[in-house]
Amino acid sequence: MMAVVHMFADAAVIAKRNMIKIKRVPEVLVFVLLSPIMFVLLFAYVFGGSINIPGGSYREFLIAGIFAQTVVFGSTFTGVGIADDIQKGIIDRFRSLPMSQAAVLIGRTASDVVYNVLTLLIMGLTGLVVGWRINSSLWEGLVGFGLLLAFAYAFSWTMALVGLLVPSVEVINNASFMVIFPVTFIANTFVPAENLPSVLRTFAEWNPISALTQAVRELFGNIPPGTPEPTAWPLQNPVVYTLIWAALIIAVFAPLASLRYQKAVKQG
Amino acid sequence: MGNVIEAFGLVKHYGDVVALDGLDLAVPEGSVFGLLGPNGAGKTTAVSILATLLIPDSGSARVAGADVLEEPARVRERIGLSGQYAALDEHLTGFENLDMIGRLYRLGRSRSRVRARELLEVFDLSEAGNRPVKTYSGGMRRRLDLAGALVASPPVLFLDEPTTGLDPRSRLDLWGVIRELVARGSTLLLTTQYLEEADHLADRIMVIDQGRDIAQGTPDELKTLVGGERIEVTVVSSSDLPRAQEVMQRFAVGELASEVRNRKITAPISGGAAVLTRALRALDAEGVDLHDVGLRRPTLNDVFLTLTGHAAESNGTRGTSEDQPSLAGRAGS
Numbered sequence: 276m277m278a279v280v281h282m283f284a285d286a287a288v289i290a291k292r293n294m295i296k297i298k299r300v301p302e303v304l305v306f307v308l309l310s311p312i313m314f315v316l317l318f319a320y321v322f323g324g325s326i327n328i329p330g331g332s333y334r335e336f337l338i339a340g341i342f343a344q345t346v347v348f349g350s351t352f353t354g355v356g357i358a359d360d361i362q363k364g365i366i367d368r369f370r371s372l373p374m375s376q377a378a379v380l381i382g383r384t385a386s387d388v389v390y391n392v393l394t395l396l397i398m399g400l401t402g403l404v405v406g407w408r409i410n411s412s413l414w415e416g417l418v419g420f421g422l423l424l425a426f427a428y429a430f431s432w433t434m435a436l437v438g439l440l441v442p443s444v445e446v447i448n449n450a451s452f453m454v455i456f457p458v459t460f461i462a463n464t465f466v467p468a469e470n471l472p473s474v475l476r477t478f479a480e481w482n483p484i485s486a487l488t489q490a491v492r493e494l495f496g497n498i499p500p501g502t503p504e505p506t507a508w509p510l511q512n513p514v515v516y517t518l519i520w521a522a523l524i525i526a527v528f529a530p531l532a533s534l535r536y537q538k539a540v541k542q543g
Numbered sequence: 544m545g546n547v548i549e550a551f552g553l554v555k556h557y558g559d560v561v562a563l564d565g566l567d568l569a570v571p572e573g574s575v576f577g578l579l580g581p582n583g584a585g586k587t588t589a590v591s592i593l594a595t596l597l598i599p600d601s602g603s604a605r606v607a608g609a610d611v612l613e614e615p616a617r618v619r620e621r622i623g624l625s626g627q628y629a630a631l632d633e634h635l636t637g638f639e640n641l642d643m644i645g646r647l648y649r650l651g652r653s654r655s656r657v658r659a660r661e662l663l664e665v666f667d668l669s670e671a672g673n674r675p676v677k678t679y680s681g682g683m684r685r686r687l688d689l690a691g692a693l694v695a696s697p698p699v700l701f702l703d704e705p706t707t708g709l710d711p712r713s714r715l716d717l718w719g720v721i722r723e724l725v726a727r728g729s730t731l732l733l734t735t736q737y738l739e740e741a742d743h744l745a746d747r748i749m750v751i752d753q754g755r756d757i758a759q760g761t762p763d764e765l766k767t768l769v770g771g772e773r774i775e776v777t778v779v780s781s782s783d784l785p786r787a788q789e790v791m792q793r794f795a796v797g798e799l800a801s802e803v804r805n806r807k808i809t810a811p812i813s814g815g816a817a818v819l820t821r822a823l824r825a826l827d828a829e830g831v832d833l834h835d836v837g838l839r840r841p842t843l844n845d846v847f848l849t850l851t852g853h854a855a856e857s858n859g860t861r862g863t864s865e866d867q868p869s870l871a872g873r874a875g876s
């Protein structure tokens with residue numbers, strides 16, 4: 276019991292330290308926030324006219340997909356932050372202190388949620404400017420944002436492990452791009468899953484990113500009336516499916532990352 | 544008093560490289576133990592294992608009553624570590640770094656702050672304390688890192704090359720801080736490249752090379768190992784050399800070594816300055832004109848050279864005039 280209290284107290288100290296960095300290096304934040312704005316604008320104006328969503332507006336359809344892709348990309352920060360800590364040697368300090376050894380990773384993943392909150396805020400405002408609206412209730416809208424943050428938090432644990440295994444900022448940036456980009460594209464993020472060729476379609480239907488996007492679309496009320504019901508189970512129960520994945524990812528990757536952290540990863 | 548740091552048969556390989564090859568060590572409570580060795584000797588590896596950062600391939604160690612491998616968390620509660628490379632957060636200020644370390648040692652909010660201010664004062668960083676570490680000079684980072692090791696006033700301290708990169712004044716200041724800590728009962732293991740430092744601070748020194756203990760003892764014992772004191776005289780004219788040799792033979796406790804070309808005689812003696820004075824009077828009485836004279840005691844650098852076959856890296860004076868007398872002396876004897 277005491278150990279859990281200590282763990283969260285220590286994680287809070289680490290998270291606070293990470294937040295100070297956001298404050299001290301605001302340039303990072305500027306780029307983090309500019310790219311989603313650019314994304315929303317590009318998709319809304321470049322593809323907006325040529326992709327048709329029966330009975331609705333592509334811009335409304337699009338926003339949830341961009342939200343999902345962006346917060347998943349946000350997990351790269353976790354990996355980069357950990358790699359940076361290892362490279363700079365401060366991890367050695369932490370590992371010699373009587374602190375909870377899980378706290379460094381918990382504090383890191385927690386403080387990275389702040390990036391995603393800010394990103395969602397900026398993207399939401401940009402979305403409103405280009406004509407996106409939440410057509411449901413405020414309550415459902417908030418649940419939608421909560422689901423995005425929860426899934427992104429879970430996903431950041433995969434990047435935490437990557438950061439521990441390959442402590443190089445450049446490698447992580449490239450690797451995450453190569454993995455996250457296709458995974459977020461072979462989904463219903465930018466086009467309806469039904470429009471994809473059959474193999475990709477099956478993948479897209481079971482892709483948790485699709486479920487996340489679908490869930491958020493439903494919660495925001497961005498699915499035009501008359502859209503046929505999805506046939507795949509994950510897309511019929513998107514909230515549950517997303518939460519199962521989030522839990523699964525944490526259950527697998529949090530222990531793996533913690534083990535890896537405790538193993539002596541001394542740099543030469 | 545018991546041993547606060549003990550290691551038995553530590554072995555660590557990195558691929559084909561043997562970093563530690565069965566190292567044993569024991570440090571009694573309240574003493575300063577100096578680990579000396581050339582680059583790559585295994586000093587940092589040994590410290591990392593004792594500070595729970597690294598798991599040895601075999602062997603065991605106890606620090607402050609807890610087993611390093613079995614109970615690392617208990618060890619961490621009682622140690623302070625300042626590694627060879629400063630482990631600080633660049634974006635935090637000096638104060639924030641120390642405050643964070645205090646919180647992670649669980650000193651509590653207010654004690655962490657008070658302690659952070661105290662240490663900034665001790666290490667002469669009060670003014671820079673509110674600037675991000677990014678803006679610090681190398682020596683300032685080094686000092687802040689050392690302060691980090693002292694935050695919880697731990698009973699056992701590991702300092703890996705604590706004064707590398709410090710200017711002479713900061714080094715002297717740090718020596719003062721270290722002496723004070725030890726006077727209050729802390730036990731300290733430090734590694735160093737500076738023989739002078741080990742000589743000044745350490746109660747016991749271990750010289751390691753290639754992961755093995757090659758000599759151990761008090762600074763004086765180690766010096767004796769290489770040979771005692773000696774007088775070196777250089778005469779003005781070569782024709783005086785035989786007479787000078789005859790005089791010096793009376794005071795020498797062993798064989799003289801003479802370098803005819805340099806008009807120099809080295810005589811092993813025992814009795815220090817008193818013998819030197821008498822030898823000088825005798826030479827004067829014989830009418831020998833001296834160009835140079837000196838009483839030499841072996842330095843730890845000689846110890847290093849003799850034991851490892853290479854000089855301490857930081858010395859960097861291999862083959863300069865400083866070293867020649869001792870090299871020539873050994874060659875001639």
Ligand SMILES: Nc1ncnc2c1ncn2[C@@H]1O[C@H](COP(=O)(O)OP(=O)(O)OP(=O)(O)O)[C@@H](O)[C@H]1O
Pocket residue numbers: 541542543557560561562580581582583584585586587588589627
């Ligand atoms: N992470 C590592 N990977 C591979 N080899 C390593 C690693 N760390 C240390 N070594 C090797 O182990 C040996 C001992 O290294 P160590 O850092 O302990 O030496 P040291 O005595 O601290 O040297 P220095 O005075 O240069 O700091 C060296 O040969 C080094 O190359």
Ligand SMILES: [Mg+2]
Pocket residue numbers: 586587588627703
């Ligand atoms: Mg070293």
